Amino acid sequence: MSEQSTVAGRLSLEGRCALVTGGAGGIGQAVVRVLAEAGAKVCSVDLPESASPEGASLHLCADLSQESAAQALIQDCADRLAPPSLLVHCAGITRDGVLWKLSAESWSQVLRVNLDAAFYLLKHLTPHFRQQDRSAAVLLSSINGERGKFGQSNYAASKAGLIGLAKTAARELGRFGCRVNVIAPGMVRTQMTKNLPPEIQQRAAEETVLGGIAEPQDIADAALFLCSDLSSQITGQVLRVDGGQLIA
Numbered sequence: 001m002s003e004q005s006t007v008a009g010r011l012s013l014e015g016r017c018a019l020v021t022g023g024a025g026g027i028g029q030a031v032v033r034v035l036a037e038a039g040a041k042v043c044s045v046d047l048p049e050s051a052s053p054e055g056a057s058l059h060l061c062a063d064l065s066q067e068s069a070a071q072a073l074i075q076d077c078a079d080r081l082a083p084p085s086l087l088v089h090c091a092g093i094t095r096d097g098v099l100w101k102l103s104a105e106s107w108s109q110v111l112r113v114n115l116d117a118a119f120y121l122l123k124h125l126t127p128h129f130r131q132q133d134r135s136a137a138v139l140l141s142s143i144n145g146e147r148g149k150f151g152q153s154n155y156a157a158s159k160a161g162l163i164g165l166a167k168t169a170a171r172e173l174g175r176f177g178c179r180v181n182v183i184a185p186g187m188v189r190t191q192m193t194k195n196l197p198p199e200i201q202q203r204a205a206e207e208t209v210l211g212g213i214a215e216p217q218d219i220a221d222a223a224l225f226l227c228s229d230l231s232s233q234i235t236g237q238v239l240r241v242d243g244g245q246l247i248a
């Protein structure tokens, strides 16, 4: 039986190299672990002095808001591990504040990490993606990029921007057999959300139809699906993983 004729074969990432940004973060760590379990060699990347997550074949440190750093990191991964054919962009930050009090610096910091970095990564990964079969990129957006969120104009704009970027990249890279998709989580239990006031966490749980907050593993499983051949006809899409927090 050929690999492609079994579900396990279509789910396998054996022989693939995946770049996971924000690999030391809550969702990133789960993504690294799950993609490695599926057989990929995983290159994790996070800020300087970050720790290597479990399952990573290689961990590199870079500030992805700088184009030169993103470009160098991709070359480093290709030289030291293998040319990447998969990307899961989890690096992201928040700098919340109502927009009439938000500094221009907080606005651009968030845009630089959440959105500019995704552009740099896709741009400099394209030559590698073009040379390999079945390349795929997954960008971590948020339901707040679709619905807006009080106090998060910068974050919501960056996450909405990722959707436009992914849809355009899907159109431009499709001719090379490369797929580009977005995951839009609702609230997920990680470092990013654990310091939010309990009533906000409670409200998010109540907004879901499944009645709870997602775990990083839930997002990682969706990323595996979108990287694998189980989703080989899916591109330019936004997959909400939010327990039904935003049904629209």
Ligand code: NAD
Pocket (backbone or CB within 6 Å): 021, 022, 023, 024, 025, 026, 027, 028, 045, 046, 047, 050, 062, 063, 064, 065, 089, 090, 091, 092, 093, 113, 140, 141, 142, 143, 184, 185, 186, 187, 188, 189, 190, 191, 192, 193
């Ligand atoms: P996290 O804070 O645990 O992880 C984010 C990681 O990104 C951190 O390890 C951080 O060091 C890294 N990072 C930040 N700036 C960077 C830079 N300039 N270069 C390289 N790495 C950098 O957050 P998380 O909860 O794991 O979120 C992962 C992604 O999922 C983010 O894009 C976030 O916006 C998105 N998301 C999270 C939630 C949630 O509720 N946690 C909900 C929706 C979307």
